[in-house]
Amino acid sequence: MTDSIHSENAPEPVGLYPHARRVGNLLFLSGVGPRKKGSKEIPGVTLNPAGDIIEYDIEAQCHSVFQNVKTILESSGSRWENLVDVTVYLTNMRADFATYNRLWAEYFKDAQPCRTTVEILSLPTPIAIELKCIATID
Incomplete structure (x- = not known):
């Protein structure tokens, strides 16, 4: 059985x-970024009038994307501790990896999913990080 899940939160x-699809006891999340619900606001991002990134705060984006993942998991009947595999996309590995890795260690101190981190040229919106996650549902 496959169920599509759209989180209101x-x-x-x-x-x-x-936001996610459930297949059996597995939950596959679509790519999750740091945007705020109900707006196009991206925490820690300053854009010029053309919509290009002037500056960004990777720490603010990490906190926001982790919260968004947690929200989708909980809306789907799962939880943070059930994450089993996470692919992380960063737009600037050299500048952002140390901060992202430090925050990862704080958020995943007890529950440690498998992780792959890759650098990409850009993402569809002016964000610096996106997560693709797989979790279980109890």
Whole structure:
């Protein structure tokens, strides 16, 4: 059985896709970024009038994206501790990895999913981090 899940508490997807899909006891989250629900606001980002990034705070974005993942997990009947695999996309590995890695260690001190971190050129919105997650549902 496959169920599409749309969380009322998470930021709206930027395309035609669900926040998550449940297949058996596995939960697959679509890419999750740090945007705030109900707006296009991205914590810690300053844009110029053309919408290009002037500066950003990776720490603020990490806190926000982790919260968004947690919100989607809980809305889907799962929880943070049930994460089993996370792929992290960073737009600037050299500048942001140390901060992101430090925050990861704080958030995942007790529950440690598998993790892959890759650098990409850009993301569809002016964000510096996005997570793709797989979790279990009890």
